[in-house]
Amino acid sequence: MPNQENTARLLPDVAVHAQPHLAGALDWVGMADIQVPVLFDAGDGQAQRSSARVGAFVNLNRPDKRGIHMSRLYLQVEQALSTQTLNASMLHALLRGFLESHKDLSDRACLSIRFEYLVRRPALKSANxxxxxxxxxxxxxxxxxxFLLEFGTEVVYSSTCPASAALSRQLIQDQFASDFDAGKPLDHAAVLAWLGSEKGIVATPHAQRSVARLRIRPVIGAGFNLIGLIDRVERALGTPVQTAVKREDEQAFALANGGNLMFCEDAARRIQKALDADAVLGDFHIRVEHQESLHPHDAVAYASKGVEGGYGSTP
Structure with a gap:
């Protein structure tokens, strides 16, 4: 019976046997959707553990080699991401480890990490x-x-159409002209009651849930300031979706929508202006999507910082 020391030598490894009739270099080989916990500091100094899906890849530039060592990638991912807080230097070292473990096969490595990060957001008016x-x-x-590093997130917000708002105001004016004789003096109490009735808001502008998708290339040493990025974008838009909502919060949200009418072009420019002012962002790409309640299609706009050799704006 073989002893434990010799068992590994007896295990077959068919990957070492080349297949000359299938020789060819491959752009990327690796694993997608590796399940692993990650530690992420969103900029407040408190690392939060999240469940992530990870992609780990290297190229295979040796046509005569059948495959890569996937277990080596997996073990490096598991060891690094489950024990260390995500940052640029750690990710750089992890990719160097990919290449060092495949130095006879690969000269390029890449990594993608996807997870959700929970942030507590205050209500607009109430203490919730x-x-x-x-x-x-x-x-x-x-x-x-x-070494190239970027990160992205999404901000969900409400967008009220300026054109629809103008058309609604016109209909309200028409209703007012119909209900109040221009030749008679206005009664303050009657007008106030009318404004609080359904006739006083005979038409409402269409609004929709909208999404701003952001991709960021931070400057060297900037870190992942996710909360700062979210705060900057949500302030620029003025109408991010809410969590806990009492009546006073819903009223405040209605007021915010009325004061932040925007087309998708307006939203993209608001975010662009806000991010342009952030010196730690080397480059960025913005895609805003207004999921129309009037149309069966979406209204979409793109913007970027415009750095030479950086992100383009092609849909």
Missing amino acids: SGWRAYPVCIEASLTGDE
């Missing part, structure tokens, strides 16, 4: 608060000495 789950995607790649 609730949790919002923001999706986070981190992507990193290493080619030679060139």
Whole structure:
């Protein structure tokens, strides 16, 4: 009976046997949707553990080799991501480890990490608060000495159509002209009662849930300031979706929508202006999507920082 020391030598490894009739280099080989916990500091100094899905890949530039060592990638991912807080230097080291473990096969490595991060958000008026789950995607790649890192998230908000608001106001004016004789003096109490009735709001502008999808390339050493990014974008839009909502909060949300009428172009420009002012963002890409309640299609706009060689704005 073989002893434990010799058992590993007896296990077959068919991957070492080349298949000359199928020779060819491959762009990427690896694993998608690796399930692993991650520790993430969103910028408040408190690392939160989340359940992540990870993709780990290297290229296979040896046509004569049948495959890569996937278990080596998996074990490095599991060891690094489950024990260390996510940051640029750790991810850079992890990708270097991918290549060092495949130095005879690969010269490029990449990594993607997707998870949700919970942030407590206060109500607009009441003393309540609730949790919002923001999706986070981190992507990193290493080619030679060139390390590229970016992260992204989504902000969900309400958008009220300016054109629809103007048309609604016109109908309200028409209803007012019909209900109150221009030749008679206005009765303050009657007008006040009318404004509080259904006739006083005979038409309402259409509004819809909307999504701003963001991709960010931070400058070196900037870290992942997710909360700061979310705060900046939500302030620029003025109407982020809410968590805990009492009547006073819903009324405040209605007021915010009335004061923040926007087309998708307006929303993209608001975010662009807000992010342009952030010096720690080397580049960014914005996609806003207004999921129309009037149409069966969405209204979409793109914007970027416009750094040469950076993100483009092609849909």
